[in-house]
Amino acid sequence: MLNINQEKNGSVLIIGLEGRLDTTTAPQLEESVNSNLAGVTELCFDMAKLEYISSAGLRVLLSAQKKMNAQGKMILKNVSEEVVEVFEVTGFTDILTIEK
Amino acid sequence: MKKTFKISADVENLPQVIAFIDSNLEAVGCGMKAQTQIEISVEELFVNIAHYAYSSAVKASCNGASDVAQAANAENSVSEEGNATVTFDFSEETRTVTISLIDSGVPYNPLSKPDPDITLSVEERQIGGLGIFMVKKNMDEVMYDFAAGKNIVTIKKII
Numbered sequence: 001m002l003n004i005n006q007e008k009n010g011s012v013l014i015i016g017l018e019g020r021l022d023t024t025t026a027p028q029l030e031e032s033v034n035s036n037l038a039g040v041t042e043l044c045f046d047m048a049k050l051e052y053i054s055s056a057g058l059r060v061l062l063s064a065q066k067k068m069n070a071q072g073k074m075i076l077k078n079v080s081e082e083v084v085e086v087f088e089v090t091g092f093t094d095i096l097t098i099e100k
Numbered sequence: 101m102k103k104t105f106k107i108s109a110d111v112e113n114l115p116q117v118i119a120f121i122d123s124n125l126e127a128v129g130c131g132m133k134a135q136t137q138i139e140i141s142v143e144e145l146f147v148n149i150a151h152y153a154y155s156s157a158v159k160a161s162c163n164g165a166s167d168v169a170q171a172a173n174a175e176n177s178v179s180e181e182g183n184a185t186v187t188f189d190f191s192e193e194t195r196t197v198t199i200s201l202i203d204s205g206v207p208y209n210p211l212s213k214p215d216p217d218i219t220l221s222v223e224e225r226q227i228g229g230l231g232i233f234m235v236k237k238n239m240d241e242v243m244y245d246f247a248a249g250k251n252i253v254t255i256k257k258i259i
Contacts, residue, residue: 022114022143023111023114023143023147024111024112024114024115052136052139052140054140054143054144054231054234055140055144055230055231055234056147056231058230059230062222062225065222066222066223069222069223082132082133082136085133085136086140086234089234089237089238090218090230090233090234091218091219094219095221095222095225
């Protein structure tokens with residue numbers, strides 16, 4: 001289960017994630033990101049309530065990061081310890097901007 | 101005691117596979133961190149089976165379709181085609197969880213895949229290839245065996 005809450009303020013898009021970002025839920029997020037990225041210069045993921053991420057979730061974040069590199073910046077906020085560990089193992093801490 | 105769970109190898113069945121693993125891990129008092137690492141590993145291996153183990157013809161037969169698929173099925177053990185079997189075992193003595201994922205699809209060793217380069221920049225990074233890498237990183241032991249027409253991937257984790 002994944003809940004996606006989107007909030008758009010001008011060119012800033014905030015996406016709040018709640019639950020599990022896995023193989024079954026990643027396509028939802030991908031669609032959500034892709035359909036709302038036009039004109040966005042700052043994409044912020046609020047991950048306070050994200051409990052779990054697998055490689056399918058990493059793929060969506062990497063793809064979003066690639067897109068945002070071309071049109072602005074991407075930030076991850078309130079990342080839980082479990083999720084940070086996955087970022088560390090896969091080297092994603094070096095390619096994503098994680099706000100402490 | 102070894103527990104066994106058999107299910108059709110479809111990505112949509114992932115939550116049931118994870119529920120089977122979680123209930124067993126909770127029963128043996130597994131900590132949160134190890135539980136997450138095991139869940140990730142099982143997800144990657146199960147999804148691998150769902151995506152690659154069985155041909156589209158066999159998949160079609162599972163959904164009750166074509167003659168070609170039925171002919172293919174007749175040559176094989178009908179009950180195993182299209183399925184994934186997950187076993188769970190725990191040793192009290194060594195506090196070791198042993199999980200196997202078994203399919204009867206095409207012979208394939210997912211562990212033979214080269215590890216991705218995790219030092220590349222965003223632009224150079226390929227989308228994908230991280231799943232099996234995470235399994236290797238997070239588990240204490242990972243093994244592949246092909247026996248009696250089955251792919252068997254076994255992971256071990258001391259909890």
